Amino acid sequence: MTPWEEAHMERDRLIGAMESILGSEGVISEREQLRSYECDGLMNYRVVPDLVVLPETAEHVQRIVKTCFEEGIPFVARGSGTGLSGGALPVESGVLIVLSRMRKILEVDIPNQRVVVEPGVINVWVSQEVADEGYYYAPDPASQIVSSIGGNLAENSGGVHCLKYGFTTNHVMGAEVVLPDGSVVHIGGGRSPDAPGYDLLGAFVGSEGTLGIATKITLRIVRKPESVRTLLAAFKDTEEAGEAVSGIIGEGIVPAAIEMMDALTIEAVEVAVSPGFPQAGAVLIVELDGPEAEVADQFERVIKICEEAGASEIRVAEDEEERALFWKGRKAAFGAMGRIANDYYVQDSVVPRTELGPVLKKISELSEKHGLRVANVFHAGDGNLHPLVLYDNDAPGEAERAEELAGEIVFACLEHGGSLTGEHGIGEDKKKYMPKMFTTDDMNVMQLLRCAFDPHQISNPGKIFPTPRLCGERPGPFRMHPLQKAGIVEQF
Amino acid sequence: MQTKNIPLEELKSVVGEKHFREATAEDAVEGLEPSFVVEPGSVEETSELMRLAARDGLVVAPRGGGTKMHLGDPPRELDLIVSTTRMDEVIEYVPGDQVVRVQSGIKLEDVQEHLSGSNQMLAVDPPERGATVGGVVAANASGPRRFRYGTIRDLIIGITVVLHDGTVAKAGSKVVKNVAGYDLSKLFTGSLGTLGIIATANFRLHPIPEASRTVAVEVESPQAAGEAAQALMRSQVEPTSVELDWSEENRLLTVLVESIPSGVEAKAETASFLLRPFGEVRELSDEEQPGPPPGEVAVKITAPPAELADVLGTILAAAERRDLAHPNITGHAASGVTFVGLSGEEEASAHFVNEMREIWVRRGGSVTLQRAPLALKNRVGTWDNGGDYLGLIRRVKEKFDPRGGLNPGRFVGGI
Numbered sequence: 032m033t034p035w036e037e038a039h040m041e042r043d044r045l046i047g048a049m050e051s052i053l054g055s056e057g058v059i060s061e062r063e064q065l066r067s068y069e070c071d072g073l074m075n076y077r078v079v080p081d082l083v084v085l086p087e088t089a090e091h092v093q094r095i096v097k098t099c100f101e102e103g104i105p106f107v108a109r110g111s112g113t114g115l116s117g118g119a120l121p122v123e124s125g126v127l128i129v130l131s132r133m134r135k136i137l138e139v140d141i142p143n144q145r146v147v148v149e150p151g152v153i154n155v156w157v158s159q160e161v162a163d164e165g166y167y168y169a170p171d172p173a174s175q176i177v178s179s180i181g182g183n184l185a186e187n188s189g190g191v192h193c194l195k196y197g198f199t200t201n202h203v204m205g206a207e208v209v210l211p212d213g214s215v216v217h218i219g220g221g222r223s224p225d226a227p228g229y230d231l232l233g234a235f236v237g238s239e240g241t242l243g244i245a246t247k248i249t250l251r252i253v254r255k256p257e258s259v260r261t262l263l264a265a266f267k268d269t270e271e272a273g274e275a276v277s278g279i280i281g282e283g284i285v286p287a288a289i290e291m292m293d294a295l296t297i298e299a300v301e302v303a304v305s306p307g308f309p310q311a312g313a314v315l316i317v318e319l320d321g322p323e324a325e326v327a328d329q330f331e332r333v334i335k336i337c338e339e340a341g342a343s344e345i346r347v348a349e350d351e352e353e354r355a356l357f358w359k360g361r362k363a364a365f366g367a368m369g370r371i372a373n374d375y376y377v378q379d380s381v382v383p384r385t386e387l388g389p390v391l392k393k394i395s396e397l398s399e400k401h402g403l404r405v406a407n408v409f410h411a412g413d414g415n416l417h418p419l420v421l422y423d424n425d426a427p428g429e430a431e432r433a434e435e436l437a438g439e440i441v442f443a444c445l446e447h448g449g450s451l452t453g454e455h456g457i458g459e460d461k462k463k464y465m466p467k468m469f470t471t472d473d474m475n476v477m478q479l480l481r482c483a484f485d486p487h488q489i490s491n492p493g494k495i496f497p498t499p500r501l502c503g504e505r506p507g508p509f510r511m512h513p514l515q516k517a518g519i520v521e522q523f
Numbered sequence: 524m525q526t527k528n529i530p531l532e533e534l535k536s537v538v539g540e541k542h543f544r545e546a547t548a549e550d551a552v553e554g555l556e557p558s559f560v561v562e563p564g565s566v567e568e569t570s571e572l573m574r575l576a577a578r579d580g581l582v583v584a585p586r587g588g589g590t591k592m593h594l595g596d597p598p599r600e601l602d603l604i605v606s607t608t609r610m611d612e613v614i615e616y617v618p619g620d621q622v623v624r625v626q627s628g629i630k631l632e633d634v635q636e637h638l639s640g641s642n643q644m645l646a647v648d649p650p651e652r653g654a655t656v657g658g659v660v661a662a663n664a665s666g667p668r669r670f671r672y673g674t675i676r677d678l679i680i681g682i683t684v685v686l687h688d689g690t691v692a693k694a695g696s697k698v699v700k701n702v703a704g705y706d707l708s709k710l711f712t713g714s715l716g717t718l719g720i721i722a723t724a725n726f727r728l729h730p731i732p733e734a735s736r737t738v739a740v741e742v743e744s745p746q747a748a749g750e751a752a753q754a755l756m757r758s759q760v761e762p763t764s765v766e767l768d769w770s771e772e773n774r775l776l777t778v779l780v781e782s783i784p785s786g787v788e789a790k791a792e793t794a795s796f797l798l799r800p801f802g803e804v805r806e807l808s809d810e811e812q813p814g815p816p817p818g819e820v821a822v823k824i825t826a827p828p829a830e831l832a833d834v835l836g837t838i839l840a841a842a843e844r845r846d847l848a849h850p851n852i853t854g855h856a857a858s859g860v861t862f863v864g865l866s867g868e869e870e871a872s873a874h875f876v877n878e879m880r881e882i883w884v885r886r887g888g889s890v891t892l893q894r895a896p897l898a899l900k901n902r903v904g905t906w907d908n909g910g911d912y913l914g915l916i917r918r919v920k921e922k923f924d925p926r927g928g929l930n931p932g933r934f935v936g937g938i
Contacts, residue, residue: 141757142756142827144828187706189700193700197673198700201673215911216910216912216915217910217911217912221887222827223888223889224674224858224859224860225663225674226825226910227889227891227906228906228909228936229710229713229916229919230663230676230709230714233706233710234707234710237706238706254756254759255759257759281619283730283731285729321786322761322789323789324782324786325782325785325786325789325790328786329783381696381698381700381701382698383697383698384620384621385617385619413698413699413700414698414699448698449698450701450702450703451703452701452703453700453701453702454700454702455702456702457702457703465703465704468696468704469703472691472692473693473694475692476684476690476692476707476923477704477705479919480705480919480922482922483921483922484915484918
């Protein structure tokens with residue numbers, strides 16, 4: 032038998048094994064269909080998976096993973112595929128486990144303020160499910176109408192309201208996890224707090240699919256606030272708007288959200304969704320929520336602070352409709368870039384809030400130096416920048432320049448004491464930058480955790496860390512896919 | 524008795540003669556006396572100490588303020604106590620960023636004092652005075668404020684640790700929002716010194732509320748306590764804490780509300796209104812607020828918060844059956860945490876703990892001995908058996924501390 036025939040036989044055997052778990056409709060093996068899974072929300076990276084499987088139950092996931100473990104085949108879990116760091120990028124000769132058929136809300140427990148969901152459940156469904164009871168699910172990434180809870184958990188997603196309410200990690204209270212060897216564990220207390228032992232759940236949330244697959248997730252829901260007030264303030268430039276932000280925080284006010292958009296973003300958003308934002312150098316959206324008496328008083332103080340910082344216009348949302356319009360403008364920002372540029376490259380760096388001014392200045396210098404426009408839209412309250420580098424992929428050399436510029440922006444943020452990523456994750460995209468933030472020892476120690484969960488490194492291998500660390504295990508079941516071994520993997 | 528070769532001169536030269544001493548009976552950890560106590564003054568010194576300890580196979584117990592040394596089973600072995608109390612500096616504090624970086628040996632109250640000048644706080648309030656920040660993290664200590672702010676795992680944003688062999692590693696950062704790399708800060712939270720020594724930690728901060736009020740309701744029955752807690756949980760009052768205090772003298776459910784001066788009145792009024800159906804409502808002054816439960820034995824029971832009435836009911840029934848008169852019950856009523864202070868025969872306490880485990884571990888909760896005489900610990904163990912994740916916990920321990928050089932035997936599953 033030739034290597035080619037042998038490889039095909041092994042692949043057919045794997046397809047057979049998966050079909051025996053899922054039926055033929057749960058397995059995708061045709062090249063053309065596989066293509067639709069070659070990337071996630073970050074389209075710069077593409078890898079066609081060997082096989083896509085669509086489990087419908089936790090038991091399916093367990094059996095799939097067990098099969099992969101026994102065969103030594105790497106796997107990658109994928110939710111809705113909206114991630115922006117290539118975290119769900121398939122691995123060559125690997126299986127892509129797509130969780131979008133696991134979309135049941137399993138339990139709603141209002142007295143304990145918990146909802147139990149399957150990983151494919153869409154973020155916003157959780158809030159919709161409990162809205163009538165007066166509750167909602169607080170983490171609200173801009174992608175919340177499409178992104179899945181499982182994906183949110185893997186990336187520790189943020190959102191515009193995390194300044195006051197925290198991130199996904201503060202709202203996931205328990206998970207049933209299929210470990211990379213196919214065994215199942217229940218981590219975090221779920222309804223009961225302080226489960227004895229290490230905080231495995233805290234370590235698992237945000238691990239970008241490298242420690243296993245969550246098949247059942249217990250979320251905390253939050254009581255809707257009595258009052259919500261939202262305003263939009265226009266400023267001469269980002270510096271002036273930044274002063275208002277510092278003023279608000281300095282007063283001891285914790286707003287539910289403070290978002291900033293610069294002139295270029297406002298222009299793009301106006302073309303895309305016409306929210307009627309004022310023409311200005313920078314716009315702030317500030318939202319307060321909580322008990323009525325508290326919000327009313329603090330809202331007046333916020334208005335005063337904005338005025339003192341030099342706001343040329345302040346609009347207070349008069350009703351839910353106007354509030355929704357403000358947020359529509361903000362949440363459309365990324366997509367809107369398509370209206371003013373052919374392509375854009377988004378970064379997710381974070382700086383200490385007090386460093387926002389100098390960093391924005393540096394970004395505008397870098398933008399000038401490289402001759403490319405940079406739009407800034409960001410979570411001003413927590414210093415999470417989303418600089419959007421605009422370029423034209425068809426113009427020779429621009430894509431490379433854009434990436435270089437984006438990289439220099441990241442380095443500038445790190446120099447000012449920040450982080451590579453606030454909510455998008457490291458994934459495939461930013462792993463090359465990890466040594467700029469962490470020492471080799473830092474990364475080796477992090478990977479001790481990986482070795483405890485996944486000694487053979489078959490769960491989303493190659494992500495987060497630039498240099499995978501060997502776990503010192505005896506040679507495990509992991510082996511190269513026969514097609515790869517035969518050097519003919521590109522043939523199908 | 525000294526069976527191991529302890530490199531006295533080398534240890535002394537790392538920390539200086541002054542910061543190395545022979546241990547005394549007071550340094551014993553659950554009955555086991557170490558040989559020496561060393562007090563490193565920096566991350567580098569801590570690392571060098573651990574390198575020597577690994578080389579010579581010494582077993583180490585990290586110690587901060589020493590307020591939680593009673594938590595956990597007795598260590599299997601102990602040579603050195605590494606005390607962090609000389610590492611007591613605030614490394615960096617920028618009020619505008621609402622972030623503080625500290626060395627682990629600084630006392631929590633000293634951090635709060637440092638922050639209060641800018642009207643900010645680290646929003647944890649464990650009852651022990653004198654606890655260090657590193658100890659609070661390692662023991663996952665919490666207090667009433669956890670209902671509003673979460674526990675220390677929700678506030679820690681970065682960490683530097685020294686592993687058993689002296690490896691120094693950091694994770695997280697000094698910005699509140701960060702998802703780069705694994706969240707080792709959370710892994711080390713509550714790890715009870717079994718994974719490494721916490722050397723520095725970074726935290727997000729909160730503004731100190733301008734005004735506060737405490738409202739309490741006198742409840743007649745466990746049912747009333749449970750229903751009152753539910754009423755607060757379902758309200759839009761945003762309470763800071765909801766506490767239970769149930770003893771021979773008191774049967775109180777207490778709610779703390781905080782806000783700006785104009786907001787706090789409204790909140791207190793709403794809270795009073797909500798509590799009125801469950802008993803007599805009154806405001807409490809600061810002095811009247813309950814402290815931690817007295818008693819030789821303290822048992823921590825966690826359960827879903829909506830089952831508070833059941834938790835109370837089962838505690839009272841079991842205590843009565845075992846002739847444990849008047850248990851002092853306190854707890855974070857809306858968070859699902861209840862503490863029982865017992866005084867009585869060891870036999871009775873052991874039966875009580877086993878009975879609680881029988882009921883609440885099965886219902887998804889946990890039952891832990893927070894404080895107990897050694898004999899009782901040896902009999903029933905500090906921890907439950909853990910869940911199906913016990914194997915995973917053991918693998919984590921093996922990876923981080925393969926030689927078992929840090930607090931062996933103290934934590935869940937004997938790790």
